[in-house]
Amino acid sequence: MQERIHNINFFKINVILKKTGNNFKIFLCFLIFSNLFLSVPGYSQSDSLYKYLEIAAINNPSIQHKFSEYQAALQKVPQVGSLTDPELSFGIFLKPMEIISGNQVADIRLMQMFPWFGVLKNAKDEMSLMANAKFELFRDAKLQVFYDVQRTWYELYKIKKNINISEKNIEILKIIERLALTRFKSAASVSAGSSSYSTPMTSGSSQTGIKGSLGMQAMGAGQGNYGSSVDNQPSESEQNASMGSSSGSQGLVDLYRIQIETLELENNIALLKNQEQSLIALFNSYMNRSPATPVFISETLTVDTLEIPLIIVPDSILAKNPMLSMIEFEKQSVEARKKMVTAMGYPMVGFGLDYSLISKNAMSASSMNGKDMVMPMVTVTLPVYRKKYNAMIKEADLLKSVSSQNYLETANSLQTEYFQAVQLYKDAQRRVKLYGNQSQLASKSLDLIIKSYSASSSQLTDVLRIRQQALDYELKQVESVADFNTAVALLKRLGNL
Secondary structure, three states, X not given: OHHHHHOOOHHHHHHHHHHHOOOHHHHHHHHHHHHHHHHOOOOOOOOHHXXXXXXXXXXXXXXXXXXXXXXXXXXXXXXXXXXXXXXEEEEEEEEEEEEOOEEEEEEEEEEXXXXXXXXHHHHHHHHXXXXXXXXXXXXXXXHHHHHHHHHHHHHHHHHHHHHHXXXXXXHHHHHHHHHHHHHHHHHHHHHHHHHHHHHHHHHHHHHOHHHHHHHHHHOOHHHHHHHHHHHHOOOHHHHHHHHHHHHHHXXXXXXXXXXXXXXXXXXXXXXXXXXXHHHHHHHHHHHOOOOOOOOOOOXXXXXXXXXXXXXXXXXXXXXXXXXXXXXXXXXXXHHHHHHHHHHHOOOOEEEEEEEEEEEOOOXXXXXXXXXXXEEEEEEEOOOOOHHHHHHHHHHHHHHHHHHHHHHHHHHHHHHHHHHHHHHHXXXXXXXXXXXXXXXXXXXXXXXXXXXXXXXXXOOHHHHHHHHHHHHHHHHHHHHHHHHHHHHHHHHHHHHOO
């Protein structure tokens, strides 16, 4: 079914146009939707992407432009396939001319020229093939618009998921911030407790200083020296105060770092939203809608698949790509043109009728007196100036050579695009699997490190590093799926799958 739609010929299209009354949207829906829906496995009206493809197929100006060009090309077929207009000449004598059989009053002549055999047929074939070439351009424009719609939609999906992931990571940072704030308050309370504990000890020692002076006089020199060395060591309360102050400073630094990370994510979200608006405007241009029209993006994206093995795609490109088909139709039209100009080098034959209106002559005794005369006529052109016909034949040969060279150039260009698409396809396929596994591992590591940080057994640096890894891998996984589907869409566009 799909193959019949791809290879629809001029006569079938002409019949459809007559039945639809040249209604653009009816024919376009029949042609594009049947091709699109038959080529999409598991199509669902609820799927937003294919709904947008449907809208683009109807409203896109580029598709309408190419289809109008195709319709205009169809109108050339009856123009070149018709005979030249017959020539009718009428002459009247202001004074009747006297002849033997009476007086000739007027002369009427009708002449129709006929080209050599095959000229009209080959001319119709040339224009029909050129119309088919225009139809292939229309198909190519349709495939390009469909690819642009899918590519832009996947870009919007990546941006949306990037925003969602960034917002989710801001929530994670807020959780970490609360944990860091708790640690900071705990460190501050420890520092305050140590300071309050060291103050009475100082007061107590001053009170006992007098009593201790009496004992100091009775102690030996060695004991005095030993006492001095003990007094130089920091007390336990001073150590706790120092540790509390260090922990408090570190906790404050952690809070600042978390706030810096949060501000960076908020700035990134604002930038992504600006990019999203730009892409939405581009996407709506394919729909021929207002730039501010909202675009629905699915929450999840499934991995797309090719209907045929990857190794068969090059054969599909050579067999189904519209650009190659267009060049092939142009080549065939040039061959038909060569046959036409060759036949034009032969004589044209004209058949006509000459009718003479004769009135009676009173002086004539002829039995034909007053009888009108009818004279069949034959006219033959003499194509003796051969330079123009030889030049037209040579022109056709050169155009045929140009078409062959253009076919090879286009085929090589498509082959290059195919290998680039395959590279993107395989790279994205590898990344889908890689980042899927890494995202799961990073997410599990983040859960563990947050629990460890809440128990004060991990540093904030480790938490932020693991969090950044989880963010990167989750985002890369989303991008890899979108890139994979974009590569699949490009392969389908090249191979008309």
